[in-house]
Amino acid sequence: MLGFITQLFPLWALLLSALAFFQPQLFVGIKGQIVPLLTIIMLCMGLTLSISDFRNVLASKKALLVGVILQFSVMPVVALLIALLFGFDAELTVGMLLVGSVAGGTSSNVMCYLAKGDTALSISMTAISTLLGVVMTPVLVALLVGQSIDVPVQSMLISLLQVVVAPVLLGVVLNYALGGVVKRLEPILPLLSMVAIVLIIAIVVALNADNIAHIGGIVAVAVILHNSCGLLLGYGITALMGFDKKTCRTIAFEVGLQNSGLATALAMKFFSPAAALPGTLFSVWHNISGSLLAGYWAKKPLTEKAESVKNEA
Numbered sequence: 413m414l415g416f417i418t419q420l421f422p423l424w425a426l427l428l429s430a431l432a433f434f435q436p437q438l439f440v441g442i443k444g445q446i447v448p449l450l451t452i453i454m455l456c457m458g459l460t461l462s463i464s465d466f467r468n469v470l471a472s473k474k475a476l477l478v479g480v481i482l483q484f485s486v487m488p489v490v491a492l493l494i495a496l497l498f499g500f501d502a503e504l505t506v507g508m509l510l511v512g513s514v515a516g517g518t519s520s521n522v523m524c525y526l527a528k529g530d531t532a533l534s535i536s537m538t539a540i541s542t543l544l545g546v547v548m549t550p551v552l553v554a555l556l557v558g559q560s561i562d563v564p565v566q567s568m569l570i571s572l573l574q575v576v577v578a579p580v581l582l583g584v585v586l587n588y589a590l591g592g593v594v595k596r597l598e599p600i601l602p603l604l605s606m607v608a609i610v611l612i613i614a615i616v617v618a619l620n621a622d623n624i625a626h627i628g629g630i631v632a633v634a635v636i637l638h639n640s641c642g643l644l645l646g647y648g649i650t651a652l653m654g655f656d657k658k659t660c661r662t663i664a665f666e667v668g669l670q671n672s673g674l675a676t677a678l679a680m681k682f683f684s685p686a687a688a689l690p691g692t693l694f695s696v697w698h699n700i701s702g703s704l705l706a707g708y709w710a711k712k713p714l715t716e717k718a719e720s721v722k723n724e725a
Contacts, residue, residue, distance in 0.1 A: 458583015
């Protein structure tokens with residue numbers, strides 16, 4: 413039952429977004445809870461990780477390296493190009509870049525599993541990119557838009573250490589020390605994460621009600637294009653490099669599905685509600701596109717090569 417409720421994430425996000433749009437006063441007052449809600453999400457992620465997940469890195473070095481490079485190159489560059497194409501102002505541009513510069517989202521792990529990808533590789537990539545993102549996210553944003561908008565790199569770095577690294581590592585430690593207890597809690601962790609991200613989305617929608625009425629449509633198109641490019645390039649580039657289909661599917665999800673909740677929280681804390689709009693829309697859309705793609709791939713047989721690039725690592 414809990415799994416079914418969680419699978420309907422896009423529906424809950426849309427419903428609560430609609431409520432926040434028409435009744436913004438219900439959520440504006442809790443805007444200070446965005447960072448605590450994000451901390452809950454990262455703690456839940458940490459609780460699902462174990463030390464063995466990080467050891468999997470050693471078994472898939474080439475695939476992991478390629479995936480991480482694509483994660484922090486394709487998505488931020490595409491985000492900037494789309495922002496320039498649509499003529500976005502500085503706030504929306506930094507919002508797009510934040511989405512493009514954060515790590516892969518935990519939803520990529522679920523989509524990868526449903527699409528018969530390499531779940532162990534997916535989890536490892538999410539974990540590693542999350543830790544690397546602490547440095548990469550503020551640095552990439554500063555490099556790409558630092559001349560047109562003030563990017564508080566040091567403050568963002570400290571915030572990411574507090575909001576991302578600390579709760580994730582705490583979760584891993586708790587999983588190691590209290591594995592039995594965590595195992596019993598495991599079924600409710602995705603639900604907790606979903607509730608937290610849906611509330612974050614609702615708060616940002618409430619704060620952006622006027623902006624959404626005027627520019628929401630064009631930002632939605634930009635977000636859909638950004639997500640589509642990530643999925644297509646993540647799969648296409650790895651396929652051209654000779655990786656097997658299972659690995660290509662995995663990296664496609666890791667590149668295309670971003671931790672947009674984190675991007676939204678950073679935008680709210682360091683920039684403006686308008687800068688949080690791309691992350692908010694991305695949070696809803698990438699779960700819809702990811703679910704559709706996972707369903708399609710789940711029905712497509714995998715024809716593995718005898719020797720994949722991944723296994724040579």
